[in-house]
Structures are given as structure tokens and as C-alpha cells.
Amino acid sequence: MPAFSSLRRKSIRRQIMTLGLALTALVLGAFALGMVLHEAANRRQALEASTTTEAEIIGRNSSAAVAFGNEDEANEILASLAASPDVLQARIFLPGGRTLGRYAPLTSEAECHPLSPDARIGWDLRWCGAALYRPIQLHGETVGMVAMEVGLRSTYRALAGTILVSVALAALAFGLSIPLWRRVASRVADPLTRLVEITERVSHEQDFGLRARASGSREVDALANGFNQMMSQLQQRDERLNHELHQRRQAELRLNDLAYFDSVTGLHNRHYFRERIDDAVNRAAQEHGRCALIYIDLDGFKQVNDTLGHDRGDELLREVGRRLTDTLRRSDGVCRLGGDEFAVIIDGDLQGAQVETIAAKLVEVLALPYRLGDRGAPAVSASIGACLYPDDADDRDSLMRHADSAMYRAKERGKNRHCLYHAGGAEPPSRHQQLEQALEGALARGELHLVYQPQVVLPACGAEAAAMPAVLGFEALLRWRHAALGAIGPTEFIPLAEASGAIEPIGEWVLREACARLRQWRSVHPQLQMAVNLSARQLASDEAIERLAQVLAASGLPAGAVELELTESLLVDRSELMLGRLGRLRAAGFGLAIDDFGTGYSSLAYLDSFPITTLKIDRAFVRKLGQAAHGDAIARAIVAIGAALGADVIAEGIETPAQARALHALGCRRGQGYLYAAPLAESGALELLRALPATATQAA
Secondary structure (H helix, E strand, C coil): CHHHHHHHHCCHHHHHHHHHHHHHHHHHHHHHHHHHHHHHHHHHHHHHHHHHHHHHHHHHHCHHHHHHCCHHHHHHHHHHHHHCCCEEEEEEECCCCCEEEEECCCCCCCCCCCCCCCCCCEEEECCCEEEEEEEEEECCEEEEEEEEEEECHHHHHHHHHHHHHHHHHHHHHHHHHHHHHHHHHHHHHHHHHHHHHHHHHHHHHCCCCCCCCCCCCHHHHHHHHHHHHHHHHHHHHHHHHHHHHHHHHHHHHHHHHHHHECCCCCCECHHHHHHHHHHHHHHHHHCCCCEEEEEEEEECHHHHHHHHCHHHHHHHHHHHHHHHHHHCCCCCEEEEEECCEEEEEEECCCCHHHHHHHHHHHHHHHCCCCEECCEECCCCEEEEEEEEECCCCCCHHHHHHHHHHHHHHHHHCCCCEEEECCCCCCCCCCHHHHHHHHHCCCCCCCCEEEEEEEEEECCCCCCCCCCCCCEEEEEEEEEEEECCCEEECHHHHHHHHHHHCCHHHHHHHHHHHHHHHHHHHCCCCCCCEEEEECCHHHHCCHHHHHHHHHHHHHHCCCCCCEEEEEEHHHHHCCCHHHHHHHHHHHHHCCEEEEEEECCCCCCHHHHCCCCCCEEEECHHHHHCCCCCCCHHHHHHHHHHHHHHHCCEEEECCCCCHHHHHHHHHHCCCEECCCCCCCCECHHHHHHHHHHCCHHHECCC
């Protein structure tokens, strides 16, 4: 067993050589032994035959001498044996046992057999010699006995020669078999050795493009071919995996860019701004330093949009961003907060005079004339508000609030100017502060109302352009009209409501009103759906989730009739608590949509863990369809992600038939926008539904 265990640990080449040579030695040894034994048998047979013949001749010739007892004649007959050198001695015995004649050569070997008249007739062979006893007969009667002993020296010499020849031939054959077995071992082992080397290289280098050379026996060739086929499959899977990982990495990078960068200007966006302002305030507090926040609002931007169009408006925003980054340091955080609002975060041990100098410089730079395309633009300037931390603010929220107040104060003073906030100043409240105060009783005063924008099935490319597409449902949009402040946009008051906590009762009222309208309208078109925006504050507690579920249950609407639209920022929280709350909303019968998908924090690695039913393509991407190299690609990617998640995809902000056709070609089948209808009052939405035929509404 140890020998076989040691053999198994050797290479296959060594094993073949060892076993082959051992087998060769065994065969040659058996052959040599057989030759020697055969020669010995032949020698014995020849010796026995020759000795018997001589004994018979002596017996015939000496029968007369025995009969007459003639010793001289008997000795003379025996003397003829001198011609046979192997005969060591001979005797002729009479029946009484008396020796009649004897023979012994002059130079004789030591006798091995004492010749005795009492010995039995026959052949007696020993290692030292052989004796033969034969009767002497005369006329059929035994008259005596002849005994002869022959030596074996010549026989042994012949056997020794045979052994030497056999050993020499066996050694020669064994020597010739060594290169033969080496060649056999190489032919069998070399392809396997190369296959092992290729396997080790694949293991170490992870290079699935390596291939084994098919050469050797049929079995080894089959093994190499099987290995190569396996490597081809692994290479294809590896290339496909690397391609998918690269695409996923690129998508992650793109979504990350969309999460932190503004798609129009390339500046950092509101999400980055919130992280950066937190870092700046925390660093200033820890290091006993300062930081400044500058808010910038463009004067005249709306006129550019209205007179020159959104494309020229975007071009103006990009030029403003370029001027800001060229004027400020690279370390200063320049962000676009949305619309025509920008912010600048400045770190360092600043003084109020330095902040005023920077703000004045920005007013000057932004007031310079703009050229958009091949024509000039209406006059555009900037109202700038600034605040210094910790001189005039206690924390991040007060820093943002005071900078915003200073910016509105600059607007109230005539625009195209800057204002630095000073703590303790007895100045009239800013618009921001007025909105905060007015919002407290807006719901109770009945100042809030809903408008409804239709969501439709996007028509195929060849459909009638002027026909109203099939209506899937409506998105409920919150509006506020104040007696003194006038109409206030959602971008102004929604953040205030979220900050103050008023968004929870307002959000529940919106959901209740939307459910009531949907129940009423489903009597006209039973398949209608309603989309309602949901604030992050409404997911902050289990009690708020329960109240939302109760509103839907009280409405009597079926599951899936109401869809809640979430912002991407909610997806940052991937805790079990948040996933559980979203799961409870789905279990209650709500659909869940991600609003403005692609502009926030979404990560493809975690998106499939949320119970999402719909993705909404942001109007910024819709506007770029057919205009930017990556415009179609982003929309196509969102449609593909929706298909992978099993979620519907709806595009918002559709304003032209070309955009609708492009979206339909990309696989998006749902949309909303001014191309089909502006947000409608309750009466307008009901009138639209009644004007539509029964076939013009569909289930999603």
C-alpha cells in the first residue's frame, strides 16, 4: 500500500515510466529464466541419453567377459570410456556383487556417487554428478551390471553461458525499452501536462480566452475539446457579465450624476446643496470658523422663457452658471436650486465686508448683457441675499432662512442688487416669512384647492394628432391662492409646509378630496385612476400611514385606483422600517410611483427592493428628446428599467407632438402635459370626461 500511495503522488509521466519498465523487466526476467530452464532440461536429456547409450554399448561388449569372468577383457572394454571426458568412473559387477572390472580416468574429479552393486537399476542425478546403473544381459538373462558416473562440469559451463547470453539479451532489450517507454509516457502525459498548465493559468490569470491544443490520443483530444468548449462558454459568460457590469456601472454613474448635478446647467443641484450646507455649517462650528450662504434669484428670467422659449431659457441658465463658476473660486459650492434660483456656499474665515464684496461682484457680472443664439435677450439681472454663519445665524435652517429673507428684501428694494442679512435688524418681513405666516391658516380659510391634469395613453405614430387620446386618469395638483399674496406656486409653499409640519394635514386633505372626486368621476368612466403626490413627512410615522390607509378605505375605491407619487429622495432610506411602511401602503391598495425619476437618489442596486408600480420620466428629459445626444438614451433607459421592474412608465411635461412620437417610439405608453391638457379645475375635468366617448378611457 505505501508503494502504491507513493506511486499515485508521482506525475503521470513517472508512473507510466515506472510501471512500463517494471513490466518490461518482469517479462524479460521470465523469458531469461525460461531459456535457462529449457537449456537445463535439454542438457539433462542429452546427458542421460549419451550416458545410457555408452552404458548399453559397454553392457553388450562385456557380456561375454562377464559370462567367463574375464577381468582383463572387462577392464579393456571399460578403458574405451576414456574417449568420454565426462565419465568419472565405471564398474562391472557380477551377480554376487564382486567387481569384475573398473575404470577411472587419470585426472578425475572427486567422486560424487560411490558405485555400489546393491544400487537400483536406473538414473541417479545429483548436483555434483549423475550415476547410471544398467543390467548386462546374455541370451535374455541378467549376468551382471554396469555402473557409470558422469560429471556435470560441462553441463554447468553450458548453462552458465546460456545464463550470460540471456541476461545480456534481457539487459539489451531493457535498455532499448527505456526510450520507447519514455516516448509512450510523453505522448500520453504531455497533452495532459499542457492541459494542467492551461488550467492553472486560467485559475491565476482569470483569462478565459486561453485554449488547450488538441494533440494526443483520442481520449486526450476529447478531453481538450471538452475543456475548450467549456472555456468558450465561460469566456462568453464572462464577456457578457463584464458588459452588463460596465453598463450597470455607467448607469449608476449617470444616475449619481443626475442625483447631484443639474441636468440643464451642469452645476450641483438641490440635493448636493443640502449636503454641502450641512458640511459647511458643521465644519465652521467645529473649527470656530465662518461660512457664508448666498441666494441668487434672476430678475427677468420668466420674460425670456415666455418670449424666446424654454430652450433659450435653458441657454440663459447655462450662461449664468458659467459666469458664476468663472467669478468664484473652485472651492466655492455653486448650485442651481431649481427654476431661476441659484445658491453659493463659501467656506473660510470671512468677514461681512468680504461677503458684501462678493455679492456686489456677482450682481455686476450677472447684469451684463446676454446673447442667446443669434439674438440678444431681454434685460436679465439678479437679486442676491447673503447671510454669514455664525454671526447672523444660529444653525443651518436659520442661515438658509435669513439668506432667503435678504434675497427677497433685495427684490423688494428694486432688484438688481444685493442685501446682507444682519441679526436684530428691524426690517419688514420678507415674502418667505409672509408665506410662512399665511400658510398656517390656509387650509382652514379654504385657500387651497386642487386642479387635475389628465394622464393619457400616448397615441401611435400614425394616430390622428388632433384627437384626444384615451384618458387613463388624472394627477391631482395642489394650488394656493392668498387674498393678499395672490397665486402662490407649489415650489414656494410645499417646502414651507414640509418644514413646518403642515404638510401632513394638507396631504390628508388632498388625498380625501382626490378620492371623493375619483369616486364621483368613476360613475362616468369606471376605469379612471387618480395620482396624488405624497410628501416624505407623510411617511415619517406609522400613524400617518394608518390615516392614509383609512382615507382610501373610507372612499370605497378598489385597490390600484389611487397611486401615490413619491420623490426619489425617499429611496435613500432603505431601512426595514421604511420598506415596511411602503409595503403597508401597497397592502392598503395604493399604487406607488417614483416622481421625476432619474433626477434624484435612485440606485439600481436597491430599486427592486421597493414595491414600486410606476416610474415617471421627468419633464427635463422629455424636453431634450431629439435635441441632445443623451436625451433619448436617458428616456430609453428609464423605460427599460421600468420593464425590468415590471412597472409602468409615464412621461410628464409633454408639450409637442414630436415629443409624444419620440416617447411612443421608445416604448413609453403613458403621458401627460400641455399638449393634451393643462391642469383643469374640477368642473373642467368633469366636462372633459363627459365629452369623451365611453371607449376613450382605459384601465392602466
